[in-house]
Amino acid sequence: MSAFLQCAGCKKILFAAEFEQNLRVCQYCGHHHRLPARDRILLTFDPDSFVEMDAELRSGNPLQFPDYQEKREAAEAKTGSFDSIVSGYAALGGVRVVTAVSDFAFMGGSMGSVAGEKITRTLERAAEERIPAVIFTTSGGARMQEGLLSLMQMAKTTAAVQRCNEAGAPYICVFTDPTMAGVLASYASVADVILAEPKALIGLAGARVSKQAGVSKIPDDFQTTEFVFNHGLIDRIVPRKELRNTLVSLVRMLGNAA
Numbered sequence: 709m710s711a712f713l714q715c716a717g718c719k720k721i722l723f724a725a726e727f728e729q730n731l732r733v734c735q736y737c738g739h740h741h742r743l744p745a746r747d748r749i750l751l752t753f754d755p756d757s758f759v760e761m762d763a764e765l766r767s768g769n770p771l772q773f774p775d776y777q778e779k780r781e782a783a784e785a786k787t788g789s790f791d792s793i794v795s796g797y798a799a800l801g802g803v804r805v806v807t808a809v810s811d812f813a814f815m816g817g818s819m820g821s822v823a824g825e826k827i828t829r830t831l832e833r834a835a836e837e838r839i840p841a842v843i844f845t846t847s848g849g850a851r852m853q854e855g856l857l858s859l860m861q862m863a864k865t866t867a868a869v870q871r872c873n874e875a876g877a878p879y880i881c882v883f884t885d886p887t888m889a890g891v892l893a894s895y896a897s898v899a900d901v902i903l904a905e906p907k908a909l910i911g912l913a914g915a916r917v918s919k920q921a922g923v924s925k926i927p928d929d930f931q932t933t934e935f936v937f938n939h940g941l942i943d944r945i946v947p948r949k950e951l952r953n954t955l956v957s958l959v960r961m962l963g964n965a966a
């Protein structure tokens with residue numbers, strides 16, 4: 709990585725080392741840049757507590773979609789994972805939790821059959837052991853290259869949330885930039901507690917699709933964390949540097965109740 713980079717929000721030049729130390733948040737405008745899943749895990753959970761599960765799950769190319777295999781292989785090389793979700797057990801302030809973290813660098817964090825299966829297993833482990841599930845989203849939605857098999861994951865993951873509810877296992881979801889479409893419209897928005905990072909893009913259809921559908925008059929802050937917070941979709945906006953402490957308090961409160 710070079711010593712300098714440009715903020716995606718205010719376009720000011722930032723020192724890379726300082727930027728990393730600041731958890732990839734711009735010191736001038738507060739823009740939260742995307743984090744790789746494995747970095748997110750390191751800065752969220754108790755040191756050395758993360759034990760990865762289901763890392764071997766890897767998608768085939770069920771529809772023989774052109775270029776899918778090549779795209780996936782490039783994403784694997786970039787992220788060191790076989791799909792867009794990294795999941796496993798971890799601890800937060802000493803409380804055992806299960807977690808799944810989405811990685812935007814893997815095909816836009818899209819949900820195909822592997823991501824859906826990993827989310828489902830994460831929620832089922834929470835239900836079985838009656839421990840909190842903490843899930844971080846960043847995704848453009850369902851993965852086009854797996855067609856209906858991707859859409860099926862919406863129903864499957866949502867049903868797994870229901871099993872958590874029945875078992876009394878708390879489920880916390882943290883929306884990060886962007887949380888869209890098939891992910892927002894399934895397991896993400898039915899969490900018990902929903903937190904979101906500031907100014908993340910959150911919505912069902914992106915600006916381009918909305919425009920194509922003939923929607924012309926939309927508010928400036930439409931599909932931002934702040935807009936959906938004001939309209940009651942999320943419980944709290946939490947800056948990245950406060951996220952770990954907020955999650956620790958939540959699992960200590962909710963984890964004991966399970």
Ligand SMILES: [Zn+2]
Pocket residue numbers: 715716717718719720734735736737738739
């Ligand atoms: Zn900035």
